[in-house]
Amino acid sequence: MRIVVLAGGIGGARFLRGLKRAVPDADITVIGNTGDDIHLFGLKVCPDLDTVMYTLGGGIDEERGWGRTDESFRLKEELAAYGVGPEWFGLGDRDFATHIVRTQMLAAGYPLSAVTEALCDRWQPGVRMIPMTDDRVxxxxxxxxxxxxxxxxxxxxxxxxxxxxxxxxxxxxxxxxxxxxxxxxxxxRASVPAEAVVPVGAEQAKPAPGVLEAIAAADVILFPPSNPVVSIGTILAVPGIREAIAEAGVPVVGLSPIVGDAPVRGMADKVLAAVGVESTAWAVAEHYGSGLLDGWLVDTVDATNVERIEEAGIRCRAVPLMMTDVDATARMAREALALAEEVRTV
Amino acid sequence: MRIVVLAGGIGGARFLRGLKRAVPDADITVIGNTGDDIHLFGLKVCPDLDTVMYTLGGGIDEERGWGRTDESFRLKEELAAYGVGPEWFGLGDRDFATHIVRTQMLAAGYPLSAVTEALCDRWQPGVRMIPMTDDRVxxxxxxxxxxxxxxxxxxxxxxxxxxxxxxxxxxxxxxxxxxxxxxxxxxxRASVPAEAVVPVGAEQAKPAPGVLEAIAAADVILFPPSNPVVSIGTILAVPGIREAIAEAGVPVVGLSPIVGDAPVRGMADKVLAAVGVESTAWAVAEHYGSGLLDGWLVDTVDATNVERIEEAGIRCRAVPLMMTDVDATARMAREALALAEEVRTV
Structure with a gap:
């Protein structure tokens, strides 16, 4: 079974770990969000790609959900001693190596997709990870x-x-x-309202090599409970990706990142407001729309949303959606795949 | 008193510490060797400049003589885990910050001399340090x-x-x-003979802003017991610097890095052989030549060299030249300054 997953950071990474547990033999391609990439200290940092890579490769700090396990922050302290910031972004000593290798390869002319593949050579995440684009977004x-x-x-x-x-x-x-x-x-910490969210550069970006091919060859396409605006939404903003998914002719199933009218983690409600979407499981499903989405999982506490979502033309089920551990997440992944089969046979 | 010192790495840095102890009120300008600069992991590393800066700024690892005190090497281990080397060059987690700040400033368009000044803003080495050139050598x-x-x-x-x-x-x-x-x-570790030593780029290099001005304004010019080929020799290879020193009309006094026919530290004999110079105190003095050097200090064990050096037209004295601690080094610096005054009044 070939599964394509559009992934942001922590939520996407944790879902992928459950998906691998649920279907160990599946051929999984991850299309990673690069809209949260940032240049810090002259280095190219790709937080979402790294979170997926570290999480699936066993290098993540489990408690924080980002960065490396057993991390230290001595280099960053020294940068601060030079008066060089920002201090608010947590780059650890071990994590720096990833950004240094990436930056060096990019400077040598490799596209981000090739760099990502090279970094994954070390981490062996057990999935094929492709950044949504090699262009800067x-x-x-x-x-x-x-x-x-x-x-x-x-x-x-x-x-x-x-x-x-x-x-x-x-x-x-x-x-x-x-x-x-x-x-x-x-x-x-999203403490002020987001008045607008703009994936700068997305309009001119091209999907990275392999992205459209993976979508076209997929048996199932999944949207994990990642941020619908700044993670999945950014990936869909790269011209060609949304269209390829809509035209793939295979089940497209998502999992709501909103449980009980609040984001499970992160601050998705803040950026949903910026695009005029309510912070509810049904509103996010309708935001994706039935033209893109065939199935949608909501949490059991949001069971009342099911009818409205199905009326919008999206098959919906209410199941437990809290990724409390890998087993619980694997159950969510199985539900998503079961819903995909249900949609496929309609 | 305005003193200009041509400095390499460890030897130059330790001498400078003694010089500052000897004449705390002197106005000291260090012209630093950049011939041992290297690009590692996409970063510009200036080992000699950093050794001087860390040593005079209180950040040096005293035992090693290079790099930062209380250092760790986690980032480097991670780079090795990515298969990215070289592994033989010791870049510590704290030290990396210096190279990251430097590289970022260079990329922003600042010349190395301005970058060096900015880095020294933090370390307050108590001297003015100028790289020999802003050009790549x-x-x-x-x-x-x-x-x-x-x-x-x-x-x-x-x-x-x-x-x-x-x-x-x-x-x-x-x-x-x-x-x-x-x-x-x-x-x-200089384990094979150096067949030739070439400061690539030196011929096209220009002295950094302030170098020639500092030499012209100097009361005394000192050559610490640094490597005569790859430290002092490289500085002198930048067109204009040797000439400015020769024409400054002030005493130029050096301290022999060779004691008892062997380098005090490092492997200067290996690179001296490449330029056809014997590894003796007198041969190094003659290598600089009386056209450049007015005075030369040899160690007491090399007292027999004095006559030969004076016959070559260079005033010479034999004094203890082992930089065992700062006080011993300060005595060496006082001897060098005394010899300079002796030369001046001839």
Missing amino acids: ETHVAVTLPDGDPAAGPSTGSGAGAGETPPGSAAGSGVRKVIHFQEYWVRL | ETHVAVTLPDGDPAAGPSTGSGAGAGETPPGSAAGSGVRKVIHFQEYWVRL
Whole structure:
């Protein structure tokens, strides 16, 4: 069975671990989100790709869910001693090696997909992982930073609402800024509303070699409970990928990242609001739409959502969706595959 | 008193520490060797500059003489796990930060001299340190690698002596190669003769901003007991620097790195042989020459050298030259400055 999985970071990685447990012999291709990539200290950092690679390769810090196990942060402390930041992004001593190797290979002319393959040579994640694109895509978020935020800079009154408030006079007017997704997510912990979420560069990006081929050859396509906007949504924003999935003619089944009207982990509600989608299991299903999605799993606490989702033309079931451990996650994966078979035989 | 010091790595750094102890109020400018710079893992590494900076800034590993105190090597182990080397060059987790900051600043367009100044902002070495040049100079060494050396590659018989020996037939013919100085020094520990030492790029290099000005403004110019070929020699190979020193009209005094016909530390004899200079205190003095050098300190064990050196037109004294601790080194520095005054009043 050939399975294609669109994956973000922690949620996607953990789901994949369950999927491998559920169907150890399946041929799994992961299309990884690169919209959260960031250049730090002159190095190319791909947080989602690394989270999947480390998680499936046994190198992840289980507690944090990102970065390397048994990690230390001495290099970062030294960078801070030089006054070089950002300090809010956690790059560990062991993790740095991945970014150094990646950056060196990219500088030598290898595309990110080839670099990812080379890195996976070490980690043997047991899946084929392809970045969604070899082109540069970076998700940016429009926010209004509160006055006094270090990134807001000296208040000039030129932010949102500047028309109404003379420069320097109004307190709390804030400064409108477009910031990197990581700054929004990691530094600000999504503490201010995301006014817009833009995968910069996506429109000009091409799917990486192998992406469309894997989709065309898939027996099943799965959307793990990853962030629908900044993970799955970014992958779908690369021209050709959404179309290829819709036209693949195989079951496309997703798992809701929203349980009981709140994200299971992360802060998906913040970025869902930016695209006008309610933070509910049904709203996310309808956001993907029946043109893309054939089946949708919601958590048992959201069983009341099932009818509405099925009315929207998406086959739906309510099952436990908490990835508390690998076995529970494997059960979720089996449910997703069972729903796919149900959809296929309709 | 304005003192200009031409410095290599460990020897130069330790001498400078003694010099600062001897004349705490002196205005010291260090012209640093960059011929041993190397690109590793996509990062620009300047071992000599860093050794001086860390030593004078209190960050050096005292026992090794290079790298950071309280160092760990986790990042390097991870690079090795990716199969990315070289493994023979010791870059520690804390040390990496210096190379990352440097590389990032260079990529942003700053010249090495500005980068060095920025790094020294943190370390406050108490001297002004200028790299000899902002241009790329890398010392290379011609060697005959023994068969079986990992860098020799599969034996093709195309090395030195290939004409006489049919391919693959003769044992021990070796493979002639030009390798980076660091590979010769660190990986091979100078275990094979240096057939030639070439500061690649030196001929086209220009002295960094401030170098010639510091020399012209100096009251005294000192050559610490650094390597006469790959440290001081490389600095002098940058067009304009040797001439500026010779024409400065101030005492130029050196300290012999050779004591009792052997280098005090390092393997200076190996590279002296490559330039046809005997490994003796007098031969090194004559190698610099009376056109450049006004005074020369030899160790007391080399007192018999004094007459010969003075006959060559270089004022010479025999004093203890072992840098066993900072106080002993400070005494050496005072002797060098005393000799400079003696020369000046001639």
